[in-house]
Amino acid sequence: MVETVLESQGLTMRFGGVVAADNINFKLRARELRCLIGPNGAGKSTFFKCVTGLQTPTEGEVFMRGEETTQWMPHQIASLGVGIKTQTPNVMDSLSVFENIWLAARRFQNPKEADRKTHEIIERLALGAIARVDLGRLAHGERQRVELGLVAVGDPWLVLLDEPAAGMSAEDVDRMTGIIRELNKTAAIIIVEHDMQFIRSIAQMVTVFHQGKVLMEDHVDRVMTDPTVRNVYLGKKA
Amino acid sequence: MPGSLSKDVVTVILVMAILIWVMPLMISTYTLTVLIVYGMLGLSLGLIWGFGGILCFGQAAFFGLGAYTYAVAAINIGESTLPMIIAVLVPGIFAALLGAMMFYGRLTDVYLGVITLVVTLILFKFINSTAGPQYTIGKARLGGFNGIPGFQTLNVPGRPDDYIWGDSYFYVCAVLLALVFLGVSALLRSSFGRIAVGIRENETRMSLMGYDVRARKTVLFAVGGAIAGLAGALFANWAEIVTPSLFSLGQSAEIIIWCIVGGLGTRFGPILGAAGLAYLKFLLGQQTLIDNTLITGLILVLFVLFLPKGIVPALANLWKVSFGRRPLGRIHQQRRMRNRGRTNG
Numbered sequence: 001m002v003e004t005v006l007e008s009q010g011l012t013m014r015f016g017g018v019v020a021a022d023n024i025n026f027k028l029r030a031r032e033l034r035c036l037i038g039p040n041g042a043g044k045s046t047f048f049k050c051v052t053g054l055q056t057p058t059e060g061e062v063f064m065r066g067e068e069t070t071q072w073m074p075h076q077i078a079s080l081g082v083g084i085k086t087q088t089p090n091v092m093d094s095l096s097v098f099e100n101i102w103l104a105a106r107r108f109q110n111p112k113e114a115d116r117k118t119h120e121i122i123e124r125l126a127l128g129a130i131a132r133v134d135l136g137r138l139a140h141g142e143r144q145r146v147e148l149g150l151v152a153v154g155d156p157w158l159v160l161l162d163e164p165a166a167g168m169s170a171e172d173v174d175r176m177t178g179i180i181r182e183l184n185k186t187a188a189i190i191i192v193e194h195d196m197q198f199i200r201s202i203a204q205m206v207t208v209f210h211q212g213k214v215l216m217e218d219h220v221d222r223v224m225t226d227p228t229v230r231n232v233y234l235g236k237k238a
Numbered sequence: 239m240p241g242s243l244s245k246d247v248v249t250v251i252l253v254m255a256i257l258i259w260v261m262p263l264m265i266s267t268y269t270l271t272v273l274i275v276y277g278m279l280g281l282s283l284g285l286i287w288g289f290g291g292i293l294c295f296g297q298a299a300f301f302g303l304g305a306y307t308y309a310v311a312a313i314n315i316g317e318s319t320l321p322m323i324i325a326v327l328v329p330g331i332f333a334a335l336l337g338a339m340m341f342y343g344r345l346t347d348v349y350l351g352v353i354t355l356v357v358t359l360i361l362f363k364f365i366n367s368t369a370g371p372q373y374t375i376g377k378a379r380l381g382g383f384n385g386i387p388g389f390q391t392l393n394v395p396g397r398p399d400d401y402i403w404g405d406s407y408f409y410v411c412a413v414l415l416a417l418v419f420l421g422v423s424a425l426l427r428s429s430f431g432r433i434a435v436g437i438r439e440n441e442t443r444m445s446l447m448g449y450d451v452r453a454r455k456t457v458l459f460a461v462g463g464a465i466a467g468l469a470g471a472l473f474a475n476w477a478e479i480v481t482p483s484l485f486s487l488g489q490s491a492e493i494i495i496w497c498i499v500g501g502l503g504t505r506f507g508p509i510l511g512a513a514g515l516a517y518l519k520f521l522l523g524q525q526t527l528i529d530n531t532l533i534t535g536l537i538l539v540l541f542v543l544f545l546p547k548g549i550v551p552a553l554a555n556l557w558k559v560s561f562g563r564r565p566l567g568r569i570h571q572q573r574r575m576r577n578r579g580r581t582n583g
Contacts, residue, residue, distance in 0.1 A: 078448035092439035103436045106429055107448045
């Protein structure tokens with residue numbers, strides 16, 4: 001049996017009277033790629049934040065590789081070897097691409113090894129030409145790519161990506177897809193996404209969120225053709 | 239940061255040697271000494287604010303604490319070596335405790351400013367109210383608003399009767415400033431320093447990469463406190479009296495102005511800003527035409543409006559534009575533009 005790397009049991013998050021995530025039971029196996037979809041306010045991002053430690057759930061537990069991480073801070077979760085990319089680009093704007101990636105590499109490596117790994121990632125993501133440019137001066141797609149580099153350089157076994165394709169050109173999305181596939185060889189990946197084109201091109205298993213609950217969990221083809229999903233998410237015209 | 243540490247060492251030694259030789263020809267060493275002390279104080283805030291993103295409104299608290307600690311310890315111990323060490327440790331530890339409370343309590347920047355400000359005020363009010371004979375630490379009376387005069391000043395280590403004063407005290411201070419500057423440079427080049435800058439840039443990202451932001455900010459804050467404490471101890475030795483005005487809000491505000499005028503995010507800027515503005519204040523103090531706080535205020539306003547990055551970054555830019563090679567970034571950008579044109583066309 002394949003190891004479960006991430007599990008949530010009865011995860012519930014309330015903001016006042018609003019139940020943003022309602023009793024979510026979720027399991028992710030090693031090297032699985034899972035997409036989370038759902039309309040706005042369905043609870044995807046809340047679930048994401050609870051898992052990454054950015055928010056503490058009101059009820060329920062989160063386990064990573066069998067260890068309970070419910071009350072943990074983001075840096076503790078990241079230290080386990082979990083790579084996280086938030087919805088809005090979260091990078092160090094006045095530092096160079098190299099320095100950004102180096103800082104991520106340094107967390108798990110000594111300085112020399114961090115240098116080597118940084119060069120390796122820059123090579124792999126084709127960032128060589130802009131390695132010394134400050135992030136603040138780069139285009140959106142490039143910044144997203146660098147942020148994925150920050151995640152990849154730590155050799156994570158679990159990667160959590162919140163809308164990695166948002167606002168990117170088709171060419172950038174293609175490149176992003178390649179990088180994610182590459183990452184998936186060694187890591188389990190969760191992608192929270194809106195872009196259906198992107199989902200179709202990459203997804204295998206999809207979990208659909210609706211009104212804070214898991215509506216269904218199945219292979220992408222069946223999810224796309226399911227009438228209930230179409231109703232709540234795709235709208236009737238699709 | 240470009241260049242290497244060994245290059246830094248050579249540059250600092252050369253520049254310091256020239257300054258130590260040239261400056262006394264223009265300004266008396268007595269005045270220069272206090273400029274150096276202020277330079278070190280400016281550097282302490284420049285480190286935590288410019289490189290750690292921690293805006294501390296109460297750097298004067300650590301400065302005053304260093305001065306008072308030295309005075310009290312010197313009266314009780316006599317020989318000056320141990321009091322100097324204690325005067326660095328006490329503000330450092332105080333800063334570590336205060337920092338831990340603020341950073342582990344997840345205070346936002348505004349509250350951080352308020353708390354550091356209030357701590358300074360509390361110390362100021364407290365020391366001011368210690369005039370009575372019941373306020374003593376060992377043999378030292380805190381003396382309220384009169385301060386503590388008449389403590390043992392700096393002596394050659396191990397020989398309490400060989401005082402270091404006048405010109406030699408100036409040299410000691412200059413060398414100490416050079417050492418602190420090199421220490422700060424080494425710190426900023428180390429992984430710890432680079433990570434601190436990363437935290438300044440984006441705390442969330444750094445914690446999502448697995449760094450414990452709270453612990454790192456606390457350590458950096460403590461280092462800043464210790465440097466300010468050393469400056470305070472040196473100030474006590476220079477003035478030969480410590481008074482509550484060391485803790486005053488005016489002092490705290492001045493340190494912030496030094497950093498802004500000199501240039502945040504540089505090592506040299508806060509030192510230059512501190513020494514320059516302190517000297518200006520000294521000159522203005524000799525005339526009665528204009529109140530010098532007015533001038534300081536005017537300078538601050540002018541800088542914020544026209545040179546918001548401060549003197550040192552502006553000079554560095556000017557240097558780059560006139561003599562430097564084209565910045566690498568721009569070349570790459572042009573190359574990228576070309577490549578893009580090719581793929582599109």
